[in-house]
Amino acid sequence: MQDNLQSSSYKELEQKSKYTNMFLRWFLYFVLILFASYFIFPLYVMVVTSLKTMEEIRQGTLLTWPSSLNFDSWLVAWGGRGYGAGDTFLRPYFWNSIKMVVPAVFFSTFIGAMTGYVLTKWRFKGDQWVFLFLLFGCFIPFQAILLPMARTLGTLGISNSVVGLVLVHTVYGIPFTTLFFRNYYISVPTELVKAARIDGAGFFKIFFKILLPISAPIIVVTVIWQFTQIWNDFLFGSTFSFGEAAPIQVALNNMVLSSTSVKEYNVDMASAIIAGIPTLIVYVLAGKYFIRGLTSGAVKG
Amino acid sequence: MKTLKIEELSKNFGTTEVLRKINLEIDEGNFLVLLGPSGCGKSTLLNIIAGLETINEGNVFIDDYNVSKVEPKDRNIAMVFQSYALYPSMNVKENMIFGLKQAKTSKEKIAEQLEKVSTFLQVDKLLERKPSQLSGGQRQRVAIGRALVREPRIFLFDEPLSNLDAKLRVEMRREIKKLHQQLKTTVVYVTHDQTEAMSLGTKIAIMNHGVIQQNETPENIYNKPSNTFVADFIGSPSMNLIKGKLIKNSNNISFIADDSSLEVPINNYDFKENSDLNDKEIYFGIRPEHIYFKKLNEDDFDINLRADLSEYIGHEQIVTLDYSNQEILAKFPSTIKIELEKEMKLYFDLAHISLFDLKTKERI
Numbered sequence: 001m002q003d004n005l006q007s008s009s010y011k012e013l014e015q016k017s018k019y020t021n022m023f024l025r026w027f028l029y030f031v032l033i034l035f036a037s038y039f040i041f042p043l044y045v046m047v048v049t050s051l052k053t054m055e056e057i058r059q060g061t062l063l064t065w066p067s068s069l070n071f072d073s074w075l076v077a078w079g080g081r082g083y084g085a086g087d088t089f090l091r092p093y094f095w096n097s098i099k100m101v102v103p104a105v106f107f108s109t110f111i112g113a114m115t116g117y118v119l120t121k122w123r124f125k126g127d128q129w130v131f132l133f134l135l136f137g138c139f140i141p142f143q144a145i146l147l148p149m150a151r152t153l154g155t156l157g158i159s160n161s162v163v164g165l166v167l168v169h170t171v172y173g174i175p176f177t178t179l180f181f182r183n184y185y186i187s188v189p190t191e192l193v194k195a196a197r198i199d200g201a202g203f204f205k206i207f208f209k210i211l212l213p214i215s216a217p218i219i220v221v222t223v224i225w226q227f228t229q230i231w232n233d234f235l236f237g238s239t240f241s242f243g244e245a246a247p248i249q250v251a252l253n254n255m256v257l258s259s260t261s262v263k264e265y266n267v268d269m270a271s272a273i274i275a276g277i278p279t280l281i282v283y284v285l286a287g288k289y290f291i292r293g294l295t296s297g298a299v300k301g
Numbered sequence: 302m303k304t305l306k307i308e309e310l311s312k313n314f315g316t317t318e319v320l321r322k323i324n325l326e327i328d329e330g331n332f333l334v335l336l337g338p339s340g341c342g343k344s345t346l347l348n349i350i351a352g353l354e355t356i357n358e359g360n361v362f363i364d365d366y367n368v369s370k371v372e373p374k375d376r377n378i379a380m381v382f383q384s385y386a387l388y389p390s391m392n393v394k395e396n397m398i399f400g401l402k403q404a405k406t407s408k409e410k411i412a413e414q415l416e417k418v419s420t421f422l423q424v425d426k427l428l429e430r431k432p433s434q435l436s437g438g439q440r441q442r443v444a445i446g447r448a449l450v451r452e453p454r455i456f457l458f459d460e461p462l463s464n465l466d467a468k469l470r471v472e473m474r475r476e477i478k479k480l481h482q483q484l485k486t487t488v489v490y491v492t493h494d495q496t497e498a499m500s501l502g503t504k505i506a507i508m509n510h511g512v513i514q515q516n517e518t519p520e521n522i523y524n525k526p527s528n529t530f531v532a533d534f535i536g537s538p539s540m541n542l543i544k545g546k547l548i549k550n551s552n553n554i555s556f557i558a559d560d561s562s563l564e565v566p567i568n569n570y571d572f573k574e575n576s577d578l579n580d581k582e583i584y585f586g587i588r589p590e591h592i593y594f595k596k597l598n599e600d601d602f603d604i605n606l607r608a609d610l611s612e613y614i615g616h617e618q619i620v621t622l623d624y625s626n627q628e629i630l631a632k633f634p635s636t637i638k639i640e641l642e643k644e645m646k647l648y649f650d651l652a653h654i655s656l657f658d659l660k661t662k663e664r665i
Contacts, residue, residue, distance in 0.1 A: 213390030
């Protein structure tokens, strides 16, 4: 009797928890879909608008699908209309940005890796102070250094040039890249360095042969971070460059704001997407190299 | 010629003194174990021998040559680390020959060494694998192999077995012993495990707070500990130290524990110094395994003690006894049935006792 009673009440509880779980699951999906659409919605509007003609934009609503896929506005955004003065288009500035972002990402990542290596594996007196000051660099608002930096660039004779921007972004990237690499290398056993020293490897050999080959995960993280920061930067670009030396974000701004005639929303949207595509590509390509635990062989498995 | 000699060596980290006036000598082919609790400075000493740490005072000689300022790679040593420290991005073969390549050894010589060592250590089937694809024991073997290929004058081991599980540790211990027997290379080996130290070392240097407490053969360390630290550190459970004093009259000398009237005759004890013994406050040291249930030797001293607790650990049992309000431990075979809360007759093996000065903690 007792047993029966108990088993029936268990059954009831089981039913109940099943319903609760089902409800929670559906609720979870609902919330997730809601947030996902919140994020995807602007992109959808951008893409759809960029494919419409101005006629369609004026008549339809934001959400309507374009009547035909029309890439004219993309071509205009990239290459211009082909007439002389006043025609702003992205192509030259896109290459400016590439010329700026590639060396700046490379140098800041490389220098950050070196500094991180020294701060963890070749400790010296006062190294924690060096690290503290470097960290401080992460918290300085960039607006605060605009004037001194402008003076510096002027003195060096590289203001309003891509080289100047590479320098600025490298210098201000180092605190972040150092922080990344330092935190990564601190978990790499120092015994590796000791073993290599006994084996006769020097400072650079240990860095290039032992540490760099196991740094892939953190290099990817740093590159994504730096690329996004530098590519999307507007402040330094608009302050330290103008005219032909401007990076794409500045050009995009000029293009959208300086239109004297009618606002061409489709061209604006296409330009904005073009300016955002490289960061997307970096995420898609590098994202899959986010593999952790490449050092697992060095320490206990 | 001493293979390794350390002279008046001191080392500080800032204001903390890590090593104080260390003197050590090792003859060719010996196996020296540096043993001590964590933080005693043993690993620092090993790193100094390797050249990975700087010296504040004193000198290190290898083959009578002062290497105090010589780079690690030029000291003709090789080191095996606790975490193995295999280069994660290289396979076993590259790991093993990395040092030889740095030293610009000829290709033929490298191939020959690799072949010899990898067969010897039975890792010749694993040469193409990455360290992450190896088991703990295999990694350990590769780490030893990496040290072996360089044919060093001195092998340095830094707690090489601590990362292995209990069973594998015993196996690898035996292999290291075998290795030393076959190669007869000089070894300095750091561990905090006394069993490892006892079974491997030809000499053991016990360290505490940066000072070498005793540096002798395992037998002497076990039988004649030079102070209470060594007595307490070696042996499991450690030596019983019973507080009391000496009584000397004419030709007889005996020990009386505090709060006790029982005189334990210790006429056969080999005192370092014979003067001033009367009324001296001492620790009477006897190991748990030297308290017997049956009389074994003629000289064994019989004593009645109350058993308070018995811990069964398989092949034997550890019994807590009460010696006039001082707790002492004894080790008996587990076949013996012990009645708790009752006095029983036991025997002290007086040939294996150690006496220490209560104040200086030194052996007398």
